[in-house]
Amino acid sequence: MDELTSVFIQESREQLAEMEAGLLRLEQTPDDASGIDTIFRAAHTIKGASGVIECQFIETFMHRVENILDALRNGEADISAALTTLLLECCDHLGSLLDVLAAQASEPSADVAARGEALSEHLEQFLSAIVPTQEPAARTNLAAQDDDGEVESSGGGVVNTDSWHISVRFGPNVMRGGVDPLSLLRYLGGLGEIIGIETVSDGLPPAADMDPESCYLGFEVRLQTKASKADIERVFTFVSDECDLRILPPHSNVADYIRLIQELPEDDMRIGEILVRCGALTQAEVDHGLQAQHEVLLAQGESSGGADTTAASPAPLGAILVDSKVVHKETVEAAIAKQNQVVDKRAREAQLVRVHADKLDKLIDLVGELVIAGASANLLALKSRQTDLVEATSVLSRLVEDIRDSALQLRMVQIGDTFNRFHRVVRDVSKDLGKEIELSISGAETELDKTVVEKIGDPLMHLVRNSLDHGIEPVAVRLERGKPACGRVSLNAYHDSGSIVIEVSDDGGGLNLERIRAKAIERELIQPGDTLSESDIQNLIFEPGFSTVETVSKLSGRGVGMDVVRRNITALRGTVDVASVAGEGATFTIRLPLTLAIIDGFLVGVDKAAYVIPLDSVVECIEHKDISGGRNFLNLRGEPLPFIRLRELFEVGGQAPARESIVVVQFGGQRAGIVVDQLMGEFQTVIKPLGRLFAKLRGIGGSTILGSGEVALILDVAALVNMVSRSEETLLYGHRVASPFALSGSNTVIRGNEH
Amino acid sequence: MGELVQATGRTQRAAATPKGAVAVRSEPPPQYLTFTLGGEMFAVGILNVKEIIEYGNLTTIPMMPSFIRGVINLRGSVVPVIDLSARFGGKPTEVARRTCIVILEVADTESEDDVHHDVGVLVDSVSEVLDIPASEIEPPPSFGARIRADFISGMGKVAGKFVILLNIGKVLSVEEIALLTETGTMAESAAAV
Structure with missing residues (x-):
């Protein structure tokens, strides 16, 4: 795919998100005119850009959407729920059209095309319900003016210099003022005969930056007419404040044209060319004229003395013009201000760099x-x-x-964009389900690695849909339970000791432990005799093939959701947990590493091998006075602290030194100690993945290369502790080994069953 | 240099899988790197070989089956090292003066893209590079080699002796090893307490 297209797709998706957000806002506050403007701008930008990359199907479709939006913007149509829904569907369709483009297909597949047609038809229906459009209104205006204009048409056949030269630059707000520049030109044509017209499009910004409501165009017009200058000026009365109008009478000499050329904002040579093209001047006249003028400027610069020479060349143009009474001082100042604005805008744009x-x-x-x-x-x-x-x-x-x-x-990006996508999901799903649900978002400014953000979308989607579908009760049940009719789903994100925590919570009924248990027995995930803690039961929902809802709805309930959620999150070196209070709601907590590349580590040694413990999880280091009891816990300021002997677990061999140390680690509210030989201090750890070969290895998060060139392993503290506690349980409750389900999700064992 | 070998390696592998394909070509006979392992001679296609390095600075990975010796730092990337002898079901290789690590490039058959992994194998000593024409390669014996038949791609005749040509794709199959490591992890973690 060429770069232009990929940039288009990316930018269009951003615009699309804006459109969607705008539509959702509009639904809440229908009177907000600026909302419609935002949507229109986004739609127009996409349309314009699709024209640039010659993507016909998007352009055609967006044109239809734009028609409706235009009508809305002009207040000719009212926003209604049906219309918002339709427009949101259009957004979806546009999304799939972009997918088509991204897949490098030349045109959309039959069903996508059919959906497009159906949507277009709907749009047409809405549009046909709207009667007047803008143009006739403008016409009537002009027609009225026509009457008192006393137009006389000339016969023609006059020599070229006999024509008026009109150069007009429309201000950006002309169209916002309700005037169509085109109709002004048509009206001008009515005064006489336009024998040459050239569009000056130099003011056009790049398509992406273009404001559809602004007019960027100017025109150079040769008009043959018997009308007076006043008559011509009157054509532009309605926009006199907004446009830059210069009229040269017939038989003006070349010097006047040259002055005109220099007064105009565009490049002199360019204007010269345009004038030549529209027949006002010949090329020779332009060249000669510009040359002469240049010399005059130089001469003036020199004559005004040495001090001014430096400033003479570019700056004084305005001054000269003012001096020679060609333009008013204010005009020059305004023009300079305008130029500065342009520079400012460019500077602001330069603050953002799009990098691959x-x-x-x-x-x-x-x-x-x-x-x-x-x-x-x-x-x-x-x-x-x-x-x-x-x-x-x-x-x-x-x-x-x-x-x-x-x-x-x-590489850090805010999670807010990901969160905001869910406004739409919540809206659609709650409508489908006939529930009233609002989404509240907090911690949107929490930053995390872009690669993580990209991959967290799908799991979050599953969780939110699950909360909407299973979590929030129907309105009647809610009222019965004394809750407000409107349910609430919240998304929250925050940083916690080197990881990011994302919470999806609802104020629904919570998980039904009995049903989960019954289902798990039915699915043979657990044995009827097993004793499980509440949280163990709750975490059963993450098992493959588990779903408690009897009917499979289109939203969720295929029984793959939660399983997939956990697999995706584990793949990101994260964890997911659920906590539920019956009748009050459930909270899913996703814990993810902030970055996948470099961490601060704490280097420890066992025998000759070095290991890295992520520094964020390290609380303190204490001396391990040999406790010969053989039990793996100690008294840490009055609290029992279980610990793991790395030497034993990793079967390092060799004799432990007389003084060992314990690194106290903390994760997810749990504490544990890790017994090591040596503490070697902090170490910036560049994570090197261990590769596919070790994909199934638990307890080791990756590797890094030490200053000595040796490879050190990074401990995955949480997985390590989990692993040890699981295997200890397995050992002590022998009967559970028979159960195919290992308690509350030791990944290793469960994964083994998949094969 | 490494890239060059890599590039040619891919095309060659594709062509070499069906037995006859190599013989049809009028190219110089394929070359093999021979090495010894427990007194026996083995060979791998030279195009799989990236480099040969001295044994050293190996970091063992805990909770892994014995044929995974550990990982080394190969100019900034972490490369696993497989003990071939142990992989064939024999004793772990004893490190001696001439012990080498041969870095091989293995295609990842599971992923769709043309992904390659570098894997090191531990050998007793590296011998030489030999030309073995296809006519000098016999199919592996159905049994008796004491090595899984699918690990052998053929038996090369060199100076009246047989050299076992290894099917590197099978011997170092990332999927299979990953699967084995998993059972290893389970067993060890259960034993750890």
Whole structure:
């Protein structure tokens, strides 16, 4: 796909999101005129851009949508629920058209096309219900003017210089004022005979930046008429404040034209060409004239003395014009202000740079290598015992750390956009279900890695739909239970010790533990005799093939949802949990790592091997005084702290040193200790995935390369602790091994059953 | 240089799978890297080989079956190292003076894209690069080789002796190994307590 098309698709999706958001807002506050403007602008931008990339099917469709929006904007049609729904469907359709384009198909498939036709028909119906359009209104205006204009038409056959030259630049607000420039030109034609007309389109911004409500065009017109200058000016009375009008009478000399050329905002040569094309001047006249004028300017600059020479060339044009009384001072100032505005706008645009994600990934990779190289330089410096060198490398590594942080920051995006998509989902689903549900969003500004954001959309969608469908009760039941009729689903995001936590909660009925249990027994996920804690039962819903709803609705209930949710989230090195209070609602908590590339780690050693514990999960380090009891817990300030002996778990072998240390880690409200030989301090850890070969390995999150060039393994603390506690349970409650279901989701065991 | 080998490696692999295909070509006979393992001679297609490095700086991965020796840092990327002897069901390789790690490129058959993994194999010593024409390659014996038949792509005749030509795609099948590691993890984690 060429770059233009991919940019188009990306930008159109953004516009589409804006359109959709606008429509949803409009539904809430139908009187908000600016809302319609936003939608219209977005639709128009897409249409315009699709024209640029010559994507016919999108352009045609958007044209129809735009017609309706235009009518809405002009207040000729009222926004109604039916219309919003239709427009939202149009948005969906546009989305699928963009998919078609993204798939590089030349035209949409039959069913997509059929849907487009159906929607177009609906649009037509709405449109035909609307009577007058803007143009006739403008016409009547002009017709009225026609009468007192006393137009005389000339016979023609006059020599060229006999024509008036009119150069007009319409201001951006002309169309907002309700005047169609085209009809003005038509009216002008009525005064006499237009023998030459050229459109000056230099003011057009790139299609994406174009405001459909603004007029960017200017015209150079040769008009043969017997009408007076006043008559011609009167044509433009309605827009006199808004447009820049210059009229040269017939038989004007070349110098006047040259002055005109220079007064106009566009490039001199360009205007010269346009004038030549519309027959006002010959090329020779333009060249000669510009040359002469240039010399005059130079001469003036020199004559005004040395001090002014520097300023003489570009700046004084305005001054000269004012001096020679061609234009008013105010006009020049206004023009300068306008120019500055343009510059400002460009500067603002320059603050945002669209960068291909691959380039960022490459940068992050390189920064990762830099971190590793820096660590090895540091190590060597320390070994050399040269204070200067050590100091220099430590400055260097601080800078590298900063670079790392800002490089990672580049990939961080706010989760808000992902959240906002759900307004639409909630609206549609609640209508379908006949429930009243509102969505509340908090923590939208929480940032996380772009790659994570992209992948979290689907799991979130499942969870939200699940809450809408199963969580929130029907209105009658809600009222009966003394709850407000309008249910509430909330999305919340926040940072918590190096991870991002996303919560999807509802104020519905909560999970029905009895039914889950019954279902799990029916599906042979658990045995009838098993004793399970509440949270174990709740987490059963994440098992493959589990669904408690008797009827399969189109929203959810195919029994794959929750299973897929957990698989997707695990793939992101995250976890998902559910907490539910009967009658008060359920909360799904997704915990994800902030980034997939680099973390701050805490380096520990067992025998000769080094391991990295993510620093965010480390609470403290304590000395392990040998407790010979053989039980793996200790008394940490009055609280029992279970711990894991890495040496035993990893079967490292060798004799433990006399003094071991315990790293106290915390995750998801749980604490545990990890017994290691040595504490080696903080370490910037560039995560190197272990590859597919180790995809099934639990307890190890990845690897990293130490300054010495050795590979160290990164511990996945949560998985490690889970694993140990599961296997301990399995050992102690022997009968549970027979159950195909391992309690509350030890991934390893469950995954084994899939095969 | 590495990229060059990589590029040609792909085309060659595609062409070499059906047995006859190689013989039809009037190209120079395919080359093989031979190495010893427990006194026996083995060979792999040279186009699979990326490089040969000295044994060292290996990080063991806990809770893994014994034939996965660990990972090494190969110029910034982490590459797993497989103990071939253990993979064939024999004893783990003892590290000696001439022990080498041969870095091989393995196609990922499961993913749709043309993805390749680098995998290191631990061998007792690397011998030489040999030309073995297709006419000198016999089909593997149905049994008796003490190695799974699907691991062998053929028996090359070199100086009157047989050299086992390995089917690297099978021996180092990422899917199969990943599956094996999983059962390993289960067993070890159960035993850990």
